[in-house]
Amino acid sequence: MEEPLIPVVPMSHTAHIRSHRKPRRSASTMAMRAGVAGGVLSSLAVAGASGAANAAEPVTQTLELPTLTGDVAAQVAQSAAATQLAAANYELQAERDAAAAKAAQEAKKDLAEAKQKAEAKKKAEEARKAAAEAAASRSSQRTTLSASASASTGVSAPASGSVGTVIAFLKAQVGDAYVMGATGPNAWDCSSLVQAAFKQVGVDLPRVSQDQSMQGTDIPLSSIQVGDILYWGSKGSAYHVGVYIGNGQYLDAANPSKGVVIQDLSGYPASGAVRVL
8 A cells, every 4th residue: 555645844044043133122221321321421411512612711719628528526535524524523523422421430439339338438437436435434443443453452542642553553454454565544464564564763774584683672572562563483594573552462464365464472372573563
């Protein structure tokens, strides 16, 4: 069987070639470009004319820039200075306030201390007055005690004369404390009491018992009288002294446990005696 024939259509010799023509621009676009070109040309023309005119005639006017920049700098500097001054004033005021607060605190402290000192002084004065009153009361009690002792023992000191003054002074100290090295008025040791008693009548005795045993005239113990000084130990090296008050008794600053007392010679016999009055 024969195949059917397909008819062939003749083609143009340019059908397969692409067109190289540029697309046509619209009329509006072309007009715009023409206007721009015209404007540029006009500007160039004007510039050329101006340049020519300037070249022909020199410029005689100079434009000056405004001085706003200088004024602003000055204002900024003034503002900074004012700010710094204000800060310094605030700091100074703060320092003054702190100093004032510190001064006030110190003044308050000083006032409190002054009040404490005044209170302490007041209490000390009250204690002094109380001590003076107690001493006066004790002195009165001593006088009563001495009178009672004299009445009970039958010893009576002479009513007048140097010996009487010595014995009266000694009896007034009965009850005082014994303190080694003390010299009165409320505490004594043995030799300071004897020295103070005889000083009442103008007799100056040495301070220590060793030297007191060397004063005046030696008296045998069998012949002693009221007012004679008794000593214990060897003459010139005595370790204790007292004063004979009669009836076999003597008065001395005995020791820390007894103080100033009246004692019997029989209980503690003396080693010797001297008379200075």
